[in-house]
Amino acid sequence: MDMAVGDEQPGNEKWLEPARSKLMAVMSAMPFFPHRANTTGNLVLDVKDFDDAQVCGTCHVEIYKQWRTSMMSQAWDDPVYRALLKMASEATNGKVDNFCTGCHSPIGLTTGQITSQVNRSSIEDSAMNHPMPGVDCETCHNISARTGLDNGAYVMSPRAHGRPTKYGPRKDAVSPYHDTVYSALHTRSDFCATCHNVTHPFSSVAVERTYDEWLESPYSFNNETCQDCHMPGFAGKAAIMGPDRERVASHWFSGANATVLSYLGQHEAAQRARDMLASAAEMQFQPLPADMLPGQYTTVAVKVANVGAGHKLPTGFPEGREIWIDFQVRDATGRELYRLGAVKDGKTEEDTRNFKVHLGDKDGNELDIEVWNATQILSDNRILPKGYIVREFSFQVPADAVGPLTLTAHLNYWPFSQKLADYLLGKDKMQVEVTRMASVTQRVPLLKALASAATGTP
Template identity: 55%
Template sequence: MHLIHTTVVGVLLTLSLSVFAGTAVEQRIIDEALTPLYSPHRAATSTGKVIPEHRFDDAKVCSGCHSDIYREWRSSMMSHSWDDPIYRALLSRASKASDGALDSFCTGCHTPTGLMTGQVTRADNQSPPSVNNPETDLPGVDCESCHNISAISGIDNGSYVMNDAGEKRVKYGPRQNAQSPYHETAFSPLHTESAMCATCHNVTHPLNGVPIERTYDEWFESPYRTAGIGCQDCHMKPVQGNSAIMGPERADRATHWFAGGNTTLLEHFGHQENAKRARALLQSSATIELIDPPTSLTAGQRTTLSLKITNTGAGHKLPTGFPEGREVWVDIKLSDANGKVFYRSGAIKNGKTEPNTKNFMVKLGDKNGKKVEVEVWRVTHIMSDNRILPKGHALVDYAIDIPADVQGPVAVNASVNYWPFSQAFVDNLLGKNKLTVKVETIVSLAKSFKITPTKSSPERLAKH
């Protein structure tokens, strides 16, 4: 048995050291002969055995030396990846629906050390915490989760190798000259690469191979990779400072805010300052402009307005991740001189964007061809994906009937909005009025048009 474990680990380490080349699909390492220790999650340990709980420290222990990094991490979604009420409510449903078969698949990226040690139980998975008091005694993606990873065996479904160095407590990181009086240190090129993020930010359906999430692949196939800009450059933006209180000051100390776009949950957990960072990141991701706008609008006639939305700042598709929820859409309104709105598209009705909204998202389908919105374990295929590519753009057109009696000037106000999940989605999972979803405006546009009078009558306009 020991020989088998040694051979498996050797293969994993050899694969992790190979040079990645070609497309993201070509470089994905999947060896069906390997039996993951935590199936269907692809995580492994360096010994091929479960790691004892006492080998992992609580993040508060790390804060004794890494105070700034701990403070940043504690206000991030990484810190709350386990007690996130949306995740836990989904996990509970998935666990019950699959009779526990999907438990490890989910928990391996939401509480890695909880999975490694076997602390997570089916009762944990099926009992989501209170929305008002969600924290539990299990860590999320904490210090030990990342800094004990010594290799990867692939780029999806948690295919990391967690090192068990016994009582030596070796921590892996991006520095060749790091020293610590508490634990041993080891330089890890992996911790400087986007592939480190891939293992949990590429998600493949464990039963049928459907590519559920592909944030890493989206980046890999983007201009950002070829320009040498990786995940950490945006989400762990470096600053000048000390990694540890006794360590040297560095010009490129990686921040651990892990800025993303989920202001709803950041504010739910009370992290207002980090929510501002997330909001700023969202607002840097896109632009909007009118293409070939008319010089004026003619009363009683139909006009077409064309908008161009460009993904200028996200190194992946806009939006990315968690396809059950992520949505970007255009909310456009036209109003007369008195402020009366006579045209709108993109309003929220019944907790969702209204029908015919110009939106950008992934739609997942089941075996009957029906859209899957919550029960992601039933997904059998991708129905559609019209998200905006990195440095790409989308054109949306609106055919608008201008009222014959409109009083000008007419104001056009359009905004590109985002939410991590719809209010209807949250209400379905948690119950009505348990958590309010914040709609974030990424970018907006305002323009005024003069009105050209016409002899067109309302009757003629209706026939037109």
């Protein structure tokens, strides 16, 4: 079919478009309120309009295999998400049911399967009684347009011309099973914006802004898209009956959540997440003194640069995502003289030099979990794409320290704290991985003469 969609160019609209007041006045414009998903004709779709992803896998063998290991495939069954969803549904009396689910099971939302009962059920119960896919083949390749840049503002059109229709990035794609429609939207980052920009549906606070972070970055100016990093190409066939291609977009959708992937048994995917984190940042000491003096205070500066992420470090899920510096000083005997950045009681210790978004409620109290109560951003000290931040550590060198001193800084990441995982799932039900993104070590001598005088050595 000689058709194309999504040729409009994206703008830098950070808030709801069209204006929230207009959407509120015309409720039919948001049939799945407060989520912004839409369908052709604003109608609830039929479950029979969609195939199981396994059907897609019969022809798109390698792509299906890759997707099956991804967090996209687990978007609905992610245990941390489901625990938070249950809490949010109960706390808001169901007001956020559609909102949360519309980007974790778009087909579940647009086919009218979402209820408070489903959202509050266990993963095992919903799998048996209300099976719904996460973000699967049928989700992304049935999106025909977007109506905005946040909160799931996609348009789902599974049978736009009376038979199965799939939208994608190729103009020469032909299938014996479904119609194929070229979609320029699928080649651009604003396709991802619909679910990777999240605005609180009632307070309008910007909860997540991954797309906007990219849009205002050097990557956007250089036409490097989300797909370039998260769907890198490989040589092969997109479908078993299709032609050999120099570049087929991979469907691993590698991100940073090694913890949940490992928990679900997807160990190769977890390693890809670790590799992506390792390529995202670099760390170095700012010029250190030639030597240090026992008994005196000294300050060490550490520079952390975002060299590989097209968005802030970290990005997404503000209640959980955290990067921090674990800084340690040891003397020649191995004795720990100073440390800041340890994990204590399931969270980073007080005053840790971290990089994170802190959300607050109407009274200015920081929110660790209850994002549905967020009305403001208290602080955001994350690292911009191609940017850097310098953090300082001040400590006293003990008078009896034995030189030389070894200074070590580790840059760590976790998708959420162990304390949060224990609270949501139960003590030690999920072991949260602390992924090391970068490390730097350097030795600094102690002044021997002054060290001897300080310790009373003849």
